[in-house]
Amino acid sequence: MIKLDRICEHTFFSLINENSVVVDFGCNEGKFAHTVIGRYGCKVFSAEPVPECAEQITRHPRLTLQQVAISGASGSLDIHVYPDRCASGFNRSPAEQAIRTIRAEAMTLAEFRRRCxxxxxxxxxxxxxxxxxxxxxxxxxxxxxxxxxxxxxFHDFFYPEMRPAVEAVKQRMRSLGFHMLPFSLDNTDVLFVNRRAAVNWQNRLWAGTVVKYGRGLERRLRQMIGRTATAPARSAGSSAPRRCGDA
Known part of the structure; x- marks a missing residue:
């Protein structure tokens, strides 16, 4: 049985070795890249447009970093940088103000592959x-x-108007022969597996079971947490609600 791995909230099958190439779009400060190199010895090509993040990425002989944004066209792109150090070409909600905007070099997936x-x-x-x-x-x-x-x-949890386009991407990838495994309730961890990859139906069934019961457990935990939050326990002899972390 091929194992599932999870790094930085991204789940995938362990089909990687020292001869493999991994591409990391949105490298941030390099945690995913360095972890996957450490586990598999593979070669990683990364893209990260924000200078402060790129400067924090520890250089490694198996890591090639391009300080670029990945988008739908090659050229330049305005990137909004937020206090949580996330960067986006889109504006978030009006309540969240970008601390600054930078102009970054942008390129497509195809151009990135050609350059590297x-x-x-x-x-x-x-x-x-x-x-x-x-x-x-x-x-x-x-x-x-x-x-x-x-x-x-996917980021339709930030931008609900994106949901139809997200579903269209899923449908397109299925039509291209990819199996889809959603490891999250909100499209934040979606895996597409090429039917040409060495993942047979037993592995997909097993992973699907993990998804099914894992999501059920997650829902159950959220329900339990919700009930705890709305009906706090009371300590003996006190009318004050008990808070998380109280002795």
Whole structure:
């Protein structure tokens, strides 16, 4: 049975070795890249447009970093940087104000691969704060044929208007022969597995069971937490509600 791995809230099958190529879009400060290198000894090509984040990425002989944004077109892109150090080409809610806007070099998936000389990709990790839809839309169907797995954090939880487009991406990837495994309730951890990858139906069934019961457990825990929050316990002899962390 092929094991599932999870790094930085991205779940994927352990189909990676020292000869594999992993592409990390939205490298941030490099935690995913360095963890996957440490576990598998693979080569990683990363994209991170925010200078402060790129400067924090520890250099490694197996890591190639491009300080670029991934989008639907090559050129330049305005990136809004928020207090939590997330960066997006989209404005969040009016209540969240970007601390600054930077102009970054932008490129498509195809252009990134050409620049880095990338052939087959064992795993593509995508966490680019809403630009994933533009990336998918700009990529030709054949661009995905030699990618074994794609793990994506979609951002329709920030931008509900994106949900129809997110569903369209899922449908397109299915039509291209990818199996889809949603490891989250809100599209923040979605895995696409190429039917050409060495993942048989037993492994997909097992992973689907993990998804089914894992999501059920998550719902149960949320319900329990919700009940605890709305009906706090009272300590003996006191009318004050008991707070989390109280002795």
């Amino acid at each position: 000389g990338i052939g087959r990709i064992a795993l593509l990790k995508v966490d680019i704060e809403g630009a994933e839809l533009d990336m998918f839309a700009a990529a030709a169907d054949e661009e995905f044929s030699d990618i074994d797995q794609i793990t994506v954090e």
